[in-house]
Amino acid sequence: MFAALGDPTRLRLVMRLSRGEALSITDLARGTKVSRQAVTKHLHVLAGAGLAAASRRGREQRWSLDRRRLGEARVFLDHVSQQWDDALARLKAAVEEGER
């Protein structure tokens, strides 16, 4: 899941999809230097990590995000970051109090 997000193109796709509207591959490639083929490849990586899913509307496939999964990845990393902030604050206090 985290590896799936560790790529600038995929992060941009996630941002484009984050407004909630389901978009086609043509929509997602528009205005970028990324080919439709590359967009398709990246969407499949996101789908493999459970972060995005495709649905059909008539002839066209449309993609949307699984917000729950993406939120979990961020919440988990934020939680780990907070634990390190707390641990470093305790280390700092332990050392500096002893110096006085």
Added chain:
Amino acid sequence: MVSSLHSISRSTFIRAPRSRVWRALTEMGEFRRWFSVETAEAAFVPGARLRGVSTHEGPCYHAEFFLDVVEMVPERTFSWRWHPGVNLLNEDLSEEPMTLVTFQLEDAEGGTLVTVTESGFDRLFAGRRPRVFEENEEGWKIQIAALERHLGEAA
């Protein structure tokens, strides 16, 4: 700062020389106090596993964890591998990849800059998720704001 979505890096400045910070990091008696943990082992040994029990007040109290010491370069680098987060449900994590935690000490004016980096989240099983959190709309907005910041930094 969250430097990417698969590794975390945090720093703090400590008004003490590197030798003093190194002792606090690696001498077991001092480590137990600031890391809020009980251990049976008397010292950190590269290649050895250490079992800890959290003495931190709150939901982690008495949670057990294991830490495999990787590298100790005196007054410079101290690293270990472990399973991140708190294993509140005592799940069997033996098959799960570990993350690498690295402390780095650098001289800074009037003291020492300590940076801790945790990496390898990308190798975690996609199935392991923090059950302690409930997703909500506010949480999602915060995630998107964080993603936007991340993109801003990458640009």
